[in-house]
Amino acid sequence: MYGFTVQNPKIRALEIVINLTHLGQKTTFREDSFVYDEQRKIACVADGVTRDFLDGSVVSHDLNGMMKFLNEEYPNPSPAREAADICTKTFLETMSLNEANKRIWYYNLKNNLTETDYLAKDLAGCTAAGFLEDNGIINYSFIADSRIAIINNKRNLRFKTPDEGPHSEGKRLYLESRVQENGGWNNSQARIDIRRDYRNNPNNNYFSFGVLTGEKNAERYIETGMQPIRLGDYVLAFTDGITDIAFNRKNGIEVLNQDFYNVLNQDNPSALKRFCQKRVHAEGTLVVYKVE
Numbered sequence: 001m002y003g004f005t006v007q008n009p010k011i012r013a014l015e016i017v018i019n020l021t022h023l024g025q026k027t028t029f030r031e032d033s034f035v036y037d038e039q040r041k042i043a044c045v046a047d048g049v050t051r052d053f054l055d056g057s058v059v060s061h062d063l064n065g066m067m068k069f070l071n072e073e074y075p076n077p078s079p080a081r082e083a084a085d086i087c088t089k090t091f092l093e094t095m096s097l098n099e100a101n102k103r104i105w106y107y108n109l110k111n112n113l114t115e116t117d118y119l120a121k122d123l124a125g126c127t128a129a130g131f132l133e134d135n136g137i138i139n140y141s142f143i144a145d146s147r148i149a150i151i152n153n154k155r156n157l158r159f160k161t162p163d164e165g166p167h168s169e170g171k172r173l174y175l176e177s178r179v180q181e182n183g184g185w186n187n188s189q190a191r192i193d194i195r196r197d198y199r200n201n202p203n204n205n206y207f208s209f210g211v212l213t214g215e216k217n218a219e220r221y222i223e224t225g226m227q228p229i230r231l232g233d234y235v236l237a238f239t240d241g242i243t244d245i246a247f248n249r250k251n252g253i254e255v256l257n258q259d260f261y262n263v264l265n266q267d268n269p270s271a272l273k274r275f276c277q278k279r280v281h282a283e284g285t286l287v288v289y290k291v292e
Contacts, residue, residue: 001038002269003045003287005030006241006277032239032285033084033126035092043287044091044130047146047239048080049211056119058186079124082107087212091130097141097212097222100128105214114214118195119188125213127165129237133289138235141224143210145240151264153232157247157256161223165240166198166209233291234264241284245276264288 007030031048050059053073059065068074083104090100108114108123116123129142140148145165150158162168184190200217201208210221229235238246247254263275267290276284 001036001041001043001287001289003034003036003043003237003285004269004273004276005032005034005283005285006273006280007283008280009277030283031078031080031084032241032283033081033088034237034285034287035088036287036289037092041133041289042092042095042131043237043289044088044128045146045237045239045285045287046084046087046126046128046212047241047283047285048078048082048084048124048126050080051075051078051122051124052119052188052191054120056117056188058188058191079107079111079113080126083124083212084126084128087126087128088130091128091141095130095132095139095141097128097130097143098219101212101214101218101222103214104212108214116195118192122195123213123215125211125218127211127239129161129239131235131237131289133229133235133291136229138227138229139224140227141222143212143218143222145243147238147240147243149236149238149246150227150229151234151236151256151261152230153265155256155258155261157254158233159227160254161225163240163243163254164209164221164223166194167240229291231291235289235291237287239283239285241280241282242276242286243284244281245279245284246286 031050034045036043053059053068086103086107087100090103113123127144127146129146129148131138131140131148142148142161145163147161149160152158198204198208199211200215202220210218212218246257246260248257263272
């Protein structure tokens with residue numbers, strides 16, 4: 001069992017610049033987290049949900065965004081990363097995303113984030129996926145677009161959890177008319193609408209999506225299940241940054257990227273990390289468990 005997080009080289013370079021120019025201050029843009037315990041055959045990945053800059057403007061990694069990061073206009077440590085770390089550590093301890101959600105709520109309470117403005121003072125939260133292997137059965141849990149997949153030794157994608165995130169096929173939240181009328185994601189009112197009306201809101205008639213923010217309704221979006229595994233299977237837990245690396249879309253259906261499988265099948269963690277590093281858009285995290 002092994003795991004890693006990869007970042008876009010431009011984002012990583014910005015992180016290095018800030019740490020070189022702000023000696024004594026440790027800054028990281030990593031908002032993913034992962035844990036695994038090979039002996040217990042348990043793993044979890046979490047993707048911290050990026051919040052806005054402290055002035056309420058949308059986070060970007062262009063020149064303007066770079067200057068804001070340099071001027072320390074993004075929370076450090078990142079509440080998104082804190083939530084992701086709480087989630088993975090809690091899953092390793094309790095095997096429960098429900099419990100992780102509760103502990104994230106305590107974090108939000110402690111940091112005065114429960115009275116949210118849905119912008120700079122938004123709730124800390126994350127998406128997540130975790131599994132435990134028990135006597136040839138994978139017991140899994142996931143929420144939103146952090147997911148689980150099982151690939152057999154014949155190059156077949158035998159199982160994967162669905163993408164329940166806001167970008168998923170058939171949802172495409174950011175194309176919804178009310179969001180577009182408010183100017184899209186870069187407009188603060190659109191971000192408020194999405195976070196207030198679509199996140200953890202099962203009463204929304206259009207659709208909604210879940211994030212572990214500590215809100216009770218978030219637990220309604222946690223999905224669980226069991227899948228049998230066989231010798232030679234690869235069990236993957238991954239955040240959304242890995243999805244377009246591991247899978248291609250064919251006629252609207254996700255299929256296994258055979259180039260990804262070829263590297264995965266080498267059983268060389270460093271090679272797979274390099275493969276993903278070259279292709280990641282922003283950030284992605286992957287844990288691999290091979291059934292032997």
